Every structure is written in C-alpha cells, then in structure tokens.
Amino acid sequence: xxxxxxxxxxxxxxxxxxxxxxxxxxxxxxxxxxxxxxxxxxxxxxxxxxxxxxxxxxxxxxxxxxxxxxxxxxxxxxxxxxxxxxxxxxxxxxxxxxxxxxxxxxxxxxxxxxxxxxxxxxxxxxxxxxxxxxxxxxxxxxxxxxxxxxxxxxxxxxxxxxxxxxxxxxxxxxxxxxxxxxxxxxxxxxxxxxxxxxxxxxxxxxxxxxxxxxxxxxxxxxxxxxxxxxxxxxxxxxxxxxxxxxxxxxxxxxxxxxxxxxxxxxxxxxxxxxxxxxxxxxxxxxxxxxxxxxxxxxxxxxxxxxxxxxxxxxxxxxxxxxxxxxxxxxxxxxxxxxxxxxxxxxxxxxxxxxxxxxxxxxxxxxxxxxxxxxxxxxxxx
Numbered sequence: 001x002x003x004x005x006x007x008x009x010x011x012x013x014x015x016x017x018x019x020x021x022x023x024x025x026x027x028x029x030x031x032x033x034x035x036x037x038x039x040x041x042x043x044x045x046x047x048x049x050x051x052x053x054x055x056x057x058x059x060x061x062x063x064x065x066x067x068x069x070x071x072x073x074x075x076x077x078x079x080x081x082x083x084x085x086x087x088x089x090x091x092x093x094x095x096x097x098x099x100x101x102x103x104x105x106x107x108x109x110x111x112x113x114x115x116x117x118x119x120x121x122x123x124x125x126x127x128x129x130x131x132x133x134x135x136x137x138x139x140x141x142x143x144x145x146x147x148x149x150x151x152x153x154x155x156x157x158x159x160x161x162x163x164x165x166x167x168x169x170x171x172x173x174x175x176x177x178x179x180x181x182x183x184x185x186x187x188x189x190x191x192x193x194x195x196x197x198x199x200x201x202x203x204x205x206x207x208x209x210x211x212x213x214x215x216x217x218x219x220x221x222x223x224x225x226x227x228x229x230x231x232x233x234x235x236x237x238x239x240x241x242x243x244x245x246x247x248x249x250x251x252x253x254x255x256x257x258x259x260x261x262x263x264x265x266x267x268x269x270x271x272x273x274x275x276x277x278x279x280x281x282x283x284x285x286x287x288x289x290x291x292x293x294x295x296x297x298x299x300x301x302x303x304x305x306x307x308x309x310x311x312x313x314x315x316x317x318x319x320x321x322x323x324x325x326x327x328x329x330x331x332x333x334x335x336x337x338x339x340x341x342x343x344x345x346x347x348x349x350x351x352x353x354x355x356x357x358x359x360x361x362x363x364x365x366x367x368x369x370x371x372x373x374x375x376x377x378x379x380x381x
Contacts, residue, residue, distance in 0.1 A: 002029040003310055004051050005059040006066055010034045013150060013227050014061045014086055017302070020129055024303035028310070037064035048073070055079055057310050060099070061086060080313040082306070084124070085109055087224045101309055105224055106246035120312075124305040126225050126246055130298035132201065133234035135291050136209040139284070142171065144194075145273065146211040146237070148204070148228035149176035152184050157217030157242075157263035159183065162190035164270040170277070173207055175199055208235040212277050216241035217263045229256075233294035236287040240276050250297075255289040320348045322372075327356045341371050352376045 003025070005018040018032045031051050035044045048069060052058065058081040060066035066083060070076050083099040085091055088109055096102050097118035104110035110123045145165050149156045158174065165172035175196045178184045187193060196207070208214065214232035216223075216239070223245035232239050233255070240257040241247050251258060257276045261268035277283070322340055326333050333352070340350060350372050 001057070001310060001314065002055045003031070003057045003059055004055045005030070005032045005061055006048075006069070007032060007034050008037060008062040008065050013225070016227075017086070017126070018059070018061055020127070020299040021303035021306065024300050025307070028307070035065045035069060037062065037068050040065075040068070045072075048076075052076060052079065057082065057313055059306065059310075060084065063090070082309055082313070085113065085224075086126075088112070088221055100313055103309070106249050108245075108248060109224060122305075122309060124302060124309075125249060125297055126227060126230065127297045127299050127302040128227060128230045128234060128294070130234060130295055130300075133205060133208075133231045135234065135287075136236040139209070139236055139287065141212040141237075142210050143169070144171035144173050144211050145213045145215055145277075146173040146175065146207055146232075147215050147217075148226075148231075149174070151179035152176045152187065153179040154183050155219050155222050157219065159187045159190065160264060160266050160269055161215050161217050161273075162187050162193055163266050164273050166190045166192050167266075167270050168274055168277075170212075170273070173211060175204060175207065204231075205235060208232050208237045211237050212283070213237070213273065214239045215273070216244065216247075217259070217269065218242065218244050219263050220244060230294050230297055233290040236291055238276065238283045238286045239290060240272060250293055252289070252293065255286060255293045257286075318347065320345060322348060322350050324350060324352045326352050326354050328358065337374075348372045350374045354378050 007014040007018050009015060015032070015034060022030060033044065033047045033051060035048065053075065058076065058079050060081055060083045063083055063085065066081070080100050082101040082103060083096065084103040084105065086105055091109060091112050096113070096116055099119055101120045101122060102113060102116055103122045103124050104113050105124060105126045107123060110121065113121055145161065147158055147161055149158060152158060152174070162172045172190070172193045173196070174187065174193055177197060188195065196203070208231065214228065214237045216226055216229055218226070225245045229239055229241060229247065229250070238257070240259055242259050242263055243251070250256065257272065259269065259272045261272065324333070324336055337350070352374065354376060
C-alpha cells in the first residue's frame, strides 16, 4: 500500500508528526512531502506529481496545502484522502464532506466537527517520540521557567509570562522562532530572559530537564496542542497551562497545574507560577503522574491509529494472498486453514508453500472447509 502524507513545511510540528511514524510504517510505502499552501515551489509540485499519481491513499496533514493541490490537480480528488485537522482554524466554516475521512486530534475539535455528515469522523491524539523525550530521573532544576513556541507572537501570551518571571526572580527561558519582531522586543524588555532560536532537540531536552516549570499561556481557541506540553511531561518537567488545545484530554486533576485566569492577567499569572514552583513535594509527585499520562501518547500508537484508517479506505475488491508455510504436521495446517476461514474479508486466495520433502496432502476435507481457493507451491528444502 502506498501512502503519501502532505505537510506544510519541513521542520514544523506537522512535519515532525508525519515523519515520527515512519519507523512504525515499515509495512507501507510511506512518503512525506512538504507543500507550501500559498507558494509551492517547482520541486514540491514535481514531487506531488511523481509520488501521488500511483498512491493508494493521501494523508493530508494540513487542509490549506491539500485544498490548494486539489484546485491545481483534478486527479487528486479521485484518490481516497484522509484529512487531519491539526489546528482549530476554519473547522466550522465548511462541512469537509469532500474528504473520505476527517481526523480531529483533540476531543474539543472532534465536537466542533460533529456537523460532518458524509465523511467518517475519527479522533487520533497528538503524540511525541517517547524514545527521545526521556524522563529526568535525577531532577535538580534551576530557578527557571521554560516556554516553547513555534511562533513568538501575542496570542501565545509569552510577554505576560516573562513579566511574571521577572517579578518572581525566575529566569525565563524562551525557545522558538520570532514571528512578530516588535512583540519579541517587548518580551525581551521584561528582563532576565534567555532566548534560544532554532535549537536542536538534544538542546531542548536539556532545557526541559533543567527547568522547574513549563508554561503554556495561549489564548482560547488558538491551539490544538501544544506538542511542547507533551514533551515536557515526558521529560518530567511539571506543566502549568491554560485549558487550551488537548489539555482537557490530558488533565486528570493531578498531572498538571491548570491556570484558570485570563492569559493577559499578569497578576493572577504571577500568583499561579509562584504557587506552582513553591512546593517541591507536589512538583515531584506531579512529574511522575504527568509521565504516566504522556507515555501513552507515542508515535507507535499514532501509527497504529492511522493504519486502521488506511485499511478502512482500501476497497473490499482488493485481492489479498495469504501465504501459509508448511513443513509436515497436517493437523496444524488444518487448524490454520480453519482460522483463515473465519476471516470476513472476501477477495482472498490461500497459498500453501510446502518446505518439506513430502508433498502436502490437501484432502477433499481441507478444500471443502475453506471458503477461499487454495493452491500449493512445492519448495523442497
């Protein structure tokens, strides 16, 4: 089965999600192509034309890129497509029934997509690499708070956290990419800010391990994640966050601090951060409970979820060959054929490959009990 995943840009969260499942898609011909939604370059379009025309399924991880490509190439509309909404934008603006399956990555978005009628609506949560974001067993944090933002802009509520940290005498570690230069300068003016741009994952993991608290202060209806929340939880860094994105799905009342104030309310935010960092015992307990939650949100589980959807899109007319290696022991062969006969898929053939010096005795009984055609290949060892 050939599956082509389409993302917005190399290195983004969507790109990391799509590429993160590659080790668990080794049974597929699985490609990831980045396509800018407004200004695709010639190499990106050439990759689409080369890889998608013989694809069995398109896995669209960004609706704007996929919408643009469908306007450009009519033939793309004929390929079964899964559309994943990885952000809350525009989900109520149309019905999305032009896609065979629509996936939401948190339950709030799943509810907002309940107006879908013709398409199949599914839920697959966001995940991170549980093998990389390792739990810090020897936690000796510095007096610092960390925020990670793909885009440093006002909707993230970063400046308010910087001011709160300055008020509390905490170093504020900011990791991300500058989207709004004026806003960024306002953040830096708070003082005691340590900025890291385009750090490696190894460097980021070290910063998580050194931090006393990870904060997410985004405004309502802006996030679907964020992924740094999961990364921090996996690393054993306590999290303080507003109830945005997938936080309602993760929060069990004991594994993170929930800040219920407005993201622009510096006074209440300062109080929340102060309360969070002041109780070492509570932080230690929260670290373990957070890890127990985050460890289930891994790439392997995500890959399994998508493969179930891929299989559901393949036509029931697709022929399947079931190969049964045999080396004597006719009773085991009989049990195997009985098990195969219990399957519900119709378009199947059974191929018995005999690896013994004795021919397989396919009796009338075996043939009659099989609902599928049987043929034997003699492969003398």
